[in-house]
Amino acid sequence: MRSRLKRLYTASGLLEAYLLRDYLDAEGIGTLVFNEHSVGAVGELPCNEALPELWVRDEAHYERARALVLAYERRSESRASRTCPGCAEANPGTFDICWRCGTILDS
Template structure:
């Protein structure tokens, strides 16, 4: 396995995992349950990490993450549960309903 991303928190780890799995990339999240409650700053080594299981999917995953990071300040709110999602997502990471993209 290869690490492709270190998330700033559990919710970001879930976002990135959802994005990659939607694109067909097999990933595992390490340290998913390691950090404490909201408002706590976990130690760096406890931050959630995204690992790609298959070497041949690594480049694809890295390109998706680059897109994610460049679009991370643009979000669309889910029409079903109101959670903000990156504009690159096609389904809500939270409730898995299809997102209606603006425009």
Template structure:
């Protein structure tokens, strides 16, 4: 196994994990649940980490670099269930009819 990414933000790590899985790259997230329970360890020792098989590491790094470059860490766009408008992922409600994003709350 080889570590390909680490970040303090579990949201980003979780997003990258999902993207890697979409690319059929099996990965393991370490320290997923340790943030906040660091105790006396240096904080960077308990950041979430993404590990992949060594064979997959070059491709995984490529995918991760692409995701970070494109800003795909923001939520995906969604379609308003009420009026059918396409809404950018960072908006929590439809710009057209103020319907909350599905799955929120």
């Protein structure tokens, strides 16, 4: 039986899309990021119609992926983003190490 793609989430930016992709990948759920090349560098405001979208590769994983995304959103809301002391990159509050350089975010 062929697996079917299903749209999971529209991210607010490319960074969030990649974070969620890695997060779901760690849970064994394969995803694809669409619109990633239509968005400018991190920090620029993307056009509304070109926001990155996260799609699950197999819709059988959709329900579980959706639950993980909702849990991710709840954690994001409860913890403000943190700036990396090593490279000054903004990291979601859910992250304990910098996504970019690996510095521990212990603030």
